[in-house]
Amino acid sequence: MVSDAFFTPMKTLDKSSEATQLSEYCRRVAQQAKAASVELAQLRGETKIAWLRQAAESLRAQCDTILQANEQDLEAAPGYGLTDAAIDRLRLTTERVDAIAVALEQVAQLGDPIGEVIDSTVRPNGLVINKICVPLGVVFFVYESRPNVTADAAAICVKAGNAVILRGGKEAMHSSQAIVEIIRSAATETGVPADAVQLVDTTDREAVGHFLRLPESIDVAIPRGGEGLIRRVAAEAQMPVIKHFTGNCHVYVDTAADMNMATDILVNSKCQRMGVCNAAESLLVHADIASEFLPRAAKALEEKGVEIRGDERTCELVPAAITATEEDYATEFLGPTISACVVGSLAEAIEHINRYGSGHTDAIVTDNLTSAQTFTAQVDSSAVVVNASTRFNDGGEFGLGAEIGISTDKFHARGPCGIEELTSYKYVVHGSGQTRK
Amino acid sequence: MVSDAFFTPMKTLDKSSEATQLSEYCRRVAQQAKAASVELAQLRGETKIAWLRQAAESLRAQCDTILQANEQDLEAAPGYGLTDAAIDRLRLTTERVDAIAVALEQVAQLGDPIGEVIDSTVRPNGLVINKICVPLGVVFFVYESRPNVTADAAAICVKAGNAVILRGGKEAMHSSQAIVEIIRSAATETGVPADAVQLVDTTDREAVGHFLRLPESIDVAIPRGGEGLIRRVAAEAQMPVIKHFTGNCHVYVDTAADMNMATDILVNSKCQRMGVCNAAESLLVHADIASEFLPRAAKALEEKGVEIRGDERTCELVPAAITATEEDYATEFLGPTISACVVGSLAEAIEHINRYGSGHTDAIVTDNLTSAQTFTAQVDSSAVVVNASTRFNDGGEFGLGAEIGISTDKFHARGPCGIEELTSYKYVVHGSGQTRK
Numbered sequence: 001m002v003s004d005a006f007f008t009p010m011k012t013l014d015k016s017s018e019a020t021q022l023s024e025y026c027r028r029v030a031q032q033a034k035a036a037s038v039e040l041a042q043l044r045g046e047t048k049i050a051w052l053r054q055a056a057e058s059l060r061a062q063c064d065t066i067l068q069a070n071e072q073d074l075e076a077a078p079g080y081g082l083t084d085a086a087i088d089r090l091r092l093t094t095e096r097v098d099a100i101a102v103a104l105e106q107v108a109q110l111g112d113p114i115g116e117v118i119d120s121t122v123r124p125n126g127l128v129i130n131k132i133c134v135p136l137g138v139v140f141f142v143y144e145s146r147p148n149v150t151a152d153a154a155a156i157c158v159k160a161g162n163a164v165i166l167r168g169g170k171e172a173m174h175s176s177q178a179i180v181e182i183i184r185s186a187a188t189e190t191g192v193p194a195d196a197v198q199l200v201d202t203t204d205r206e207a208v209g210h211f212l213r214l215p216e217s218i219d220v221a222i223p224r225g226g227e228g229l230i231r232r233v234a235a236e237a238q239m240p241v242i243k244h245f246t247g248n249c250h251v252y253v254d255t256a257a258d259m260n261m262a263t264d265i266l267v268n269s270k271c272q273r274m275g276v277c278n279a280a281e282s283l284l285v286h287a288d289i290a291s292e293f294l295p296r297a298a299k300a301l302e303e304k305g306v307e308i309r310g311d312e313r314t315c316e317l318v319p320a321a322i323t324a325t326e327e328d329y330a331t332e333f334l335g336p337t338i339s340a341c342v343v344g345s346l347a348e349a350i351e352h353i354n355r356y357g358s359g360h361t362d363a364i365v366t367d368n369l370t371s372a373q374t375f376t377a378q379v380d381s382s383a384v385v386v387n388a389s390t391r392f393n394d395g396g397e398f399g400l401g402a403e404i405g406i407s408t409d410k411f412h413a414r415g416p417c418g419i420e421e422l423t424s425y426k427y428v429v430h431g432s433g434q435t436r437k
Numbered sequence: 438m439v440s441d442a443f444f445t446p447m448k449t450l451d452k453s454s455e456a457t458q459l460s461e462y463c464r465r466v467a468q469q470a471k472a473a474s475v476e477l478a479q480l481r482g483e484t485k486i487a488w489l490r491q492a493a494e495s496l497r498a499q500c501d502t503i504l505q506a507n508e509q510d511l512e513a514a515p516g517y518g519l520t521d522a523a524i525d526r527l528r529l530t531t532e533r534v535d536a537i538a539v540a541l542e543q544v545a546q547l548g549d550p551i552g553e554v555i556d557s558t559v560r561p562n563g564l565v566i567n568k569i570c571v572p573l574g575v576v577f578f579v580y581e582s583r584p585n586v587t588a589d590a591a592a593i594c595v596k597a598g599n600a601v602i603l604r605g606g607k608e609a610m611h612s613s614q615a616i617v618e619i620i621r622s623a624a625t626e627t628g629v630p631a632d633a634v635q636l637v638d639t640t641d642r643e644a645v646g647h648f649l650r651l652p653e654s655i656d657v658a659i660p661r662g663g664e665g666l667i668r669r670v671a672a673e674a675q676m677p678v679i680k681h682f683t684g685n686c687h688v689y690v691d692t693a694a695d696m697n698m699a700t701d702i703l704v705n706s707k708c709q710r711m712g713v714c715n716a717a718e719s720l721l722v723h724a725d726i727a728s729e730f731l732p733r734a735a736k737a738l739e740e741k742g743v744e745i746r747g748d749e750r751t752c753e754l755v756p757a758a759i760t761a762t763e764e765d766y767a768t769e770f771l772g773p774t775i776s777a778c779v780v781g782s783l784a785e786a787i788e789h790i791n792r793y794g795s796g797h798t799d800a801i802v803t804d805n806l807t808s809a810q811t812f813t814a815q816v817d818s819s820a821v822v823v824n825a826s827t828r829f830n831d832g833g834e835f836g837l838g839a840e841i842g843i844s845t846d847k848f849h850a851r852g853p854c855g856i857e858e859l860t861s862y863k864y865v866v867h868g869s870g871q872t873r874k
Binding site for chain 2: 412
């Protein structure tokens, strides 16, 4: 049985309802993160690697402690109204704790960009201008309830040289506390400042607002969760935000498409995992091949239990389809429903995607070079995919190793955000006495 | 005499005081910019080059028109309370109009990054992941009164494939209108959408607030001017902002410095142009060389009419120095005053800079390798300079060709913002039927 002392707040905090106390707590956490970030920026890569490996080892060694903490979360889960699926995502097992440890070891093995020269110029006057990769500083990460995200986010932020303030969902609070406690101990053991990773130790929703008003200590806020959370963070934050809005992803089947390939890509994009942001939510089919493609596509989707909501032409060709509303085309279903529309041309498909899509991931299936070029140039999304599943827009699949989210912004980071996207740069200029004329 | 029709608002706008009309005007301008940005993103580089050259030619050809418009601004200037120096910056001459045209021709010659592959990976499953440079979209640029900035900003934004909404100071309104009218005509003549460049055609301060609430149409806001303007834009903007806060720049003279080089660099950093952001505002001197260096530094500064505000030790060594307050160390003087402090160590110098500095530009003069390495690693500024003047932190001096400002942010862009800093990227993925396992 884990001792009660284990769950004592990491910072001694009188959780009085007084806003000033909460505000002071948040300010102190942020200042501690800032101080840790100064140290972190100077750490050698090997120190961060040693920490990640030690943390993985400790997580495995203290698996029982984590499972006991997780048990408390599971007991409380029905009280939070969690669905069975959500409870399953919350549940830790020995295997899942091991998977968390393995993920830390994988981040340990990734390249460390900090200090690398990104770009270099020698000016005619002899000045050497080097653009050097540096950490962003302090990341405020607000996320929902899966406990593995706690460890993943800590690993990737600190690997990029940043301190992180983790604000997880209350549903996983005990599990996250246990994991963070172990990660912090591993930090102390290996020469990483413990405050590199801090878990916000109150479930008071006001705390998020307090952190969002500390731009002098926090360099970026990253919300990951439902649209409401992201909109709230974007509206309140006084520091930059990396947003991950909806994924209303499209598969467009062009007149020059291979029908088998198109069916495979469509089914994989829609059905391989329905509840995720890079799953397809809308099918566009060129009119010239609609009568050949739509019936077979519909059959393949129906076998997976997917309902089709289509325009008039789709409903003619697919008797089981129901009529789509305007709103359907703008909806991220995250479940067994797909909207469908027959388009008269590639241009119409692109227009439809840029109007209804969310700039996340959109795919074309075609064997025509001009169609592929036009689609990839004109569709304004974080990833545009030719002849492959939308499901590949992912840090792991793109080879980034790990990701903290997929940005639907264009500013600073777009698409999967890995270690590099959590960095900035500075110019280091070397001269030999140059003055400006 | 220029006809009155020339100054008719570009958009037919009943400048009623009703907020809704202003709001609708701003929305329409933003939507026109967004529509233009879609076209701009697909333009070939040669079209943008042709536009810039045509614009330069037209500016020269219609120099008289510009000078007449400028005359109206100059006549109104005393009414705005402009100083003689400010009026001089506002004044255009044939030579200055030619310089504006030359600047456009220089931007024409710069490389065009749009469409370039920034990074490329081939995944084990054969997927080719290309990271492609794309424009940001729409830039909202808010600036003060110099008319050449109008043309410079238009050129650099559009070269990077962005549409720009220019909101200049009222003091240069007629000059800017004349310049923008010519630039827009050149656009139409060369196949660039005219709405690539729009000048906000009202001096109502409320207009800025309206634009800052249109994140769906505007991708980034860039304020350039006084601290009040920048703070207002940062606080109100619902889209990302590239901020250019104060430049409280330091020169630190290390124990291993060459005294002549240190004096030259100090004087150049402080005096080559006092009113600019990358001018030095504070001098730090290592205690071991203070008695040797400070008197000669003071003499050189006094010859340029610069007052020194120093700590106790500085005042001992420099009789003319007056005692510095805490606030002096945090002040961007932008004039003939410099703060000075004797520090006991390199570490103390770094701590001083990170506490009082503004993260803009800081220089060390030293011949010691470890000092140089420590300083460049630990000073957290957009540019850290070894043995050269702070005045080099500039887009032109760094070889970026042109800049829209110098960012004191860490997010997206840090230091001089040239064409590349006004771009984003998308992932273009090429497959041959890959689906996710």
